[in-house]
Amino acid sequence: GDSVTQMEGPVTLSEEAFLTINCTYTATGYPSLFWYVQYPGEGLQLLLKATKADDKGSNKGFEATYRKETTSFHLEKGSVQVSDSAVYFCALPSNTGKLIFGQGTTLQVKP
Amino acid sequence: KAGVTQTPRYLIKTRGQQVTLSCSPISGHRSVSWYQQTPGQGLQFLFEYFSETQRNKGNFPGRFSGRQFSNSRSEMNVSTLELGDSALYLCASSLLGQGLSPNTEAFFGQGTRLTVV
Numbered sequence: 001g002d003s004v005t006q007m008e009g010p011v012t013l014s015e016e017a018f019l020t021i022n023c024t025y026t027a028t029g030y031p032s033l034f035w036y037v038q039y040p041g042e043g044l045q046l047l048l049k050a051t052k053a054d055d056k057g058s059n060k061g062f063e064a065t066y067r068k069e070t071t072s073f074h075l076e077k078g079s080v081q082v083s084d085s086a087v088y089f090c091a092l093p094s095n096t097g098k099l100i101f102g103q104g105t106t107l108q109v110k111p
Numbered sequence: 112k113a114g115v116t117q118t119p120r121y122l123i124k125t126r127g128q129q130v131t132l133s134c135s136p137i138s139g140h141r142s143v144s145w146y147q148q149t150p151g152q153g154l155q156f157l158f159e160y161f162s163e164t165q166r167n168k169g170n171f172p173g174r175f176s177g178r179q180f181s182n183s184r185s186e187m188n189v190s191t192l193e194l195g196d197s198a199l200y201l202c203a204s205s206l207l208g209q210g211l212s213p214n215t216e217a218f219f220g221q222g223t224r225l226t227v228v
Contacts, residue, residue: 032216034216036219042221042222043115043117043201043219043220043221043222044201044203044219045219046216046217046218049216089154093215098144098156098159098167098169099144099146099154099203099217100156101153101154102153103153104153104154
């Protein structure tokens with residue numbers, strides 16, 4: 001069945017460091033891919049998305065490229081801030097409409 | 112445009128009781144999904160409703176149920192609460208099924224934090 005695998009956390013970085021959170025997926029066809037972010041005490045917010053292979057989603061300095069050859073959708077940011085501390089989820093929609101999430105990666109950015 | 116609204120934000124219940132959680136979707140959205148989030152299991156899909164019909168259901172016991180009203184608002188109910196039901200319950204709405212592809216993004220509420228003691 002469809003699945004999403006994210007790198008294990010937590011990830012701890014200093015401010016202005018480069019961030020990569022790995023995400024790989026298994027799916028039939030070529031679904032859209034999403035990154036959601038969950039700030040402390042909040043629900044999930046869509047951070048960015050890509051709807052087809054080779055698409056690059058971007059938002060708030062974060063980027064992710066949909067690579068079908070490696071079935072990956074890694075999240076990157078060139079310079080993280082303390083305010084980026086949150087849990088990040090990679091997700092893909094199944095053919096039944098539900099979202100399949102990775103296990104989540106906690107990012108802590110220290111000043 | 113108002114987002115997805117979940118009420119209440121926090122609940123404390125005793126084992127064996129039942130609880131009802133409410134979700135108001137974004138105006139115009141007819142698909143409402145529910146997820147349970149726990150530290151150990153992550154985000155797990157409970158069920159999805161569209162136009163008052165349950166279309167999909169996750170792998171949860173029958174104690175978990177839901178419904179959707181004609182205005183698309185949804186409720187989920189958990190009967191005979193167990194300690195393990197303590198979790199953040201998230202509701203999401205989308206335009207899924209309204210002439211759009213399955214890749215339609217979902218918008219989440221802030222969740223209801225349920226604690227069973």
